[in-house]
Amino acid sequence: MRLKVLLPFRVFADQTDVSRIVAETHDGSFGLLPRRRDCVAALVPGILTYQSDADGEVFVAIDEGLLTKIGNEVWVVVRRATRGTNLEQLREAVQRDYLTLDDIQQSAREATRKLESNFVNRFARFKNE
Template sequence: MHLKVLVPFQIFVDCSDVARIVALGTSGSFGILPQRLDCVMALAPGVLSYVTKNGETIYVAVDRGVLVKTGSEVMVSVRNAIGGADLGNLHEAVTREFLTIDSMEKDRRLVMAKLETGLLRRMAEFPHGN
């Protein structure tokens, strides 16, 4: 299989000799072998692993995203990715980086919603001239 992991503005992984892929979807872990039917999967923050044809296992921490398999092509598009060989450090990176960013984004969205509501309320108070 040919695996590409895309992050905004660059290709993070481009490997053409992949034998199998394991990723974390929104409903659990799943594996992809070359003969699997075409599919689309939503990814949760976690560790994606792939094994090359020469037996090397490579781990990549990925943020939320989507995986698309069409034929022998597997495209993964995520907001952020961290590469590395040490699986323990990658699990820590997922917790530290991606899950913290999610909670910060929720806080940001809450603040923006409050600002928008306040702005709309004040605009409604302006006298409307005819």
């Protein structure tokens, strides 16, 4: 298989001899082998693992994103990625960097929901007056 890991402004990885990929989704981890059916999956922050003939087993810490498999091509589109050999350090990077940002984003979304709710309530009261 050919694996491309794409970031917003550059190609992070382009590997042509990939024999296995393991990724994490909201429903848990799943694996891809070359003859698996085509699929699309929403990825959560975690560790993407792939096996290549040239590099062996490679670990990549990724932010949330999207995985698409079409034929022999697998594209992973994420906001951030970090390659490493020490799995424990990559796990810590995911916990520290990627999941913290999600907490900030969730707080911002909650504040936006409250503003929208207040606006709708005030608009409904104004319409009824």
